[in-house]
Amino acid sequence: MSDAIRFDHVAYRTRGFAIEGLSLAVPTGSIYGFLGPNGAGKTTSIRLMLGLLPVGAGAITVLGRKVPAELPVALAATGYVPERPHLHPFLTVAESIDLHAAFHVRFDRRWAGELIREFRLAPDRPLARLSKGEMGKLLILQALCQQPELLVLDEPTDGLDPVVRRDVLSAVVDYVAERQATVFISSHLVHELERLCDWVGVMDQGRLVTEMPMEHFKNGIKRLRLRGPTERLAEAPFAVLSRSAKEPESAVWVVDRWEARMTEWIDARGVAIDRVEDLDLEEGFVERLRARREVARA
Amino acid sequence: MLSAMIRLHWKSSRAWVLAAIAAVVALPIVSVALAWPHDSADVASFLARLDAWSLFYPAVAGVLGAVMAGLTWRSDRRGDFVYALTLPIERWRYVWYRFLSGAMLIASVAAALWLAALLTVATTPRAAFLHAYPTALAAKFGLATLAVFSASFALVALPGRVRQVGARAILALIALQALVFLLGWQGNWLVPVLEALTDRFGPLGILGGRWMLIDV
Numbered sequence: 001m002s003d004a005i006r007f008d009h010v011a012y013r014t015r016g017f018a019i020e021g022l023s024l025a026v027p028t029g030s031i032y033g034f035l036g037p038n039g040a041g042k043t044t045s046i047r048l049m050l051g052l053l054p055v056g057a058g059a060i061t062v063l064g065r066k067v068p069a070e071l072p073v074a075l076a077a078t079g080y081v082p083e084r085p086h087l088h089p090f091l092t093v094a095e096s097i098d099l100h101a102a103f104h105v106r107f108d109r110r111w112a113g114e115l116i117r118e119f120r121l122a123p124d125r126p127l128a129r130l131s132k133g134e135m136g137k138l139l140i141l142q143a144l145c146q147q148p149e150l151l152v153l154d155e156p157t158d159g160l161d162p163v164v165r166r167d168v169l170s171a172v173v174d175y176v177a178e179r180q181a182t183v184f185i186s187s188h189l190v191h192e193l194e195r196l197c198d199w200v201g202v203m204d205q206g207r208l209v210t211e212m213p214m215e216h217f218k219n220g221i222k223r224l225r226l227r228g229p230t231e232r233l234a235e236a237p238f239a240v241l242s243r244s245a246k247e248p249e250s251a252v253w254v255v256d257r258w259e260a261r262m263t264e265w266i267d268a269r270g271v272a273i274d275r276v277e278d279l280d281l282e283e284g285f286v287e288r289l290r291a292r293r294e295v296a297r298a
Numbered sequence: 299m300l301s302a303m304i305r306l307h308w309k310s311s312r313a314w315v316l317a318a319i320a321a322v323v324a325l326p327i328v329s330v331a332l333a334w335p336h337d338s339a340d341v342a343s344f345l346a347r348l349d350a351w352s353l354f355y356p357a358v359a360g361v362l363g364a365v366m367a368g369l370t371w372r373s374d375r376r377g378d379f380v381y382a383l384t385l386p387i388e389r390w391r392y393v394w395y396r397f398l399s400g401a402m403l404i405a406s407v408a409a410a411l412w413l414a415a416l417l418t419v420a421t422t423p424r425a426a427f428l429h430a431y432p433t434a435l436a437a438k439f440g441l442a443t444l445a446v447f448s449a450s451f452a453l454v455a456l457p458g459r460v461r462q463v464g465a466r467a468i469l470a471l472i473a474l475q476a477l478v479f480l481l482g483w484q485g486n487w488l489v490p491v492l493e494a495l496t497d498r499f500g501p502l503g504i505l506g507g508r509w510m511l512i513d514v
Contacts, residue, residue, distance in 0.1 A: 088309075103302070
């Protein structure tokens with residue numbers, strides 16, 4: 001499978017913030033969730049891939065095109081919904097769509113008309129008077145109707161009410177199902193991505209913490225309730241993200257890279273496993289982030 | 299794409315363009331009507347009065363050119379240029395379309411002036427030795443507005459930090475010049491700079507000279 005987006009050892013430095021040696025690969029046709037706390041570097045990474053910021057070192061390709069050398073070709077097949085609205089506020093909804101269509105040769109005006117009705121947008125309303133939800137819908141509409149191979153969504157539902165959020169995300173899901181497009185979606189709303197994404201990358205403090213298929217991300221991380229001399233579990237075949245002991249001989253561990261056969265390895269060391277619990281994406285995200293920060297501090 | 303950019307530019311600056319059209323349509327009509335001598339022999343005073351009115355042409359050209367340039371980039375700047383920079387065209391091409399769309403709107407104002415000047419000339423009886431220059435006046439107005447627009451367009455397009463540094467440097471030079479003047483020292487650099495800019499062959503030289511619709 002080729003990569004729709006590829007970062008190779010990308011570095012970018014600005015006052016008070018740096019991205020160092022960022023390498024990531026977004027498989028073509030995937031819905032890639034880009035997670036991270038505020039200030040982790042998600043938006044900066046997106047701006048780098050779209051040529052909005054100059055790359056300090058390393059290389060970026062988008063849809064097989066080098067950025068920034070072949071940027072216009074890459075952008076012709078990329079729909080972008082930024083974190084903050086960026087459209088001309090004095091235009092009306094219809095005028096903004098017309099302007100967008102003028103620059104995108106594959107823009108589907110008929111579908112734009114359908115989405116205007118579906119999203120209940122008033123074509124003659126000036127953008128300056130749109131609510132946050134309406135603006136979010138318009139941004140998605142414009143990005144979808146240009147029929148991109150790649151959709152880059154930067155916090156597309158941040159601050160939207162649940163109804164609008166559902167409308168926006170279902171439009172994206174329908175589009176992906178129909179066109180097999182790639183979606184790169186950045187968000188700190190982890191639950192939202194859990195249902196949507198099949199790949200996940202986690203950023204923190206300008207670095208990629210982890211990147212893997214969503215299934216591995218969720219299944220590989222477990223909470224173990226252990227009883228017995230856990231000190232015998234040194235050199236475990238899994239990564240221990242956190243340990244807590246509420247009473248002697250009883251501990252709760254959160255572990256990564258877990259596989260079912262590892263229960264035997266633990267049993268063999270005289271430690272009983274009371275329970276192996278699944279973690280949802282948010283818990284897994286928080287545990288991985290916490291572990292990474294502890295390692296960084298150490 | 300260009301027509302879309304012209305529509306965008308029109309939407310952002312139509313109030314100014316319409317005001318400029320109103321001004322340049324009124325200028326030749328009103329100036330000739332008010333300067334027209336009751337005594338047909340008083341041609342010299344007619345030309346002097348018309349000359350006084352002619353100051354308004356470069357003034358309108360200067361204001362319109364500067365305002366149009368400022369409005370060109372205003373909404374792009376408000377969105378941190380994100381929309382413009384994520385359009386699938388080369389950046390130089392986007393800047394060129396922006397410039398061209400502004401120039402087109404300026405041309406429409408110049409055309410309005412030309413029509414108003416033609417109308418004024420056609421309805422004004424004049425002595426045989428007086429000549430009318432509606433086309434020259436409109437062309438000069440268009441070029442003068444374009445010159446100011448071009449210079450302002452380039453300045454406004456500079457990054458904010460560069461503009462700040464430039465503005466501070468100019469203010470520092472003016473302040474230093476004022477200090478030199480107050481202390482009675484030798485040295486004058488502002489006047490030569492202004493002269494070089496507005497000299498006949500300077501970048502804004504077209505704003506100078508005569509702006510007469512009717513002359514000998």
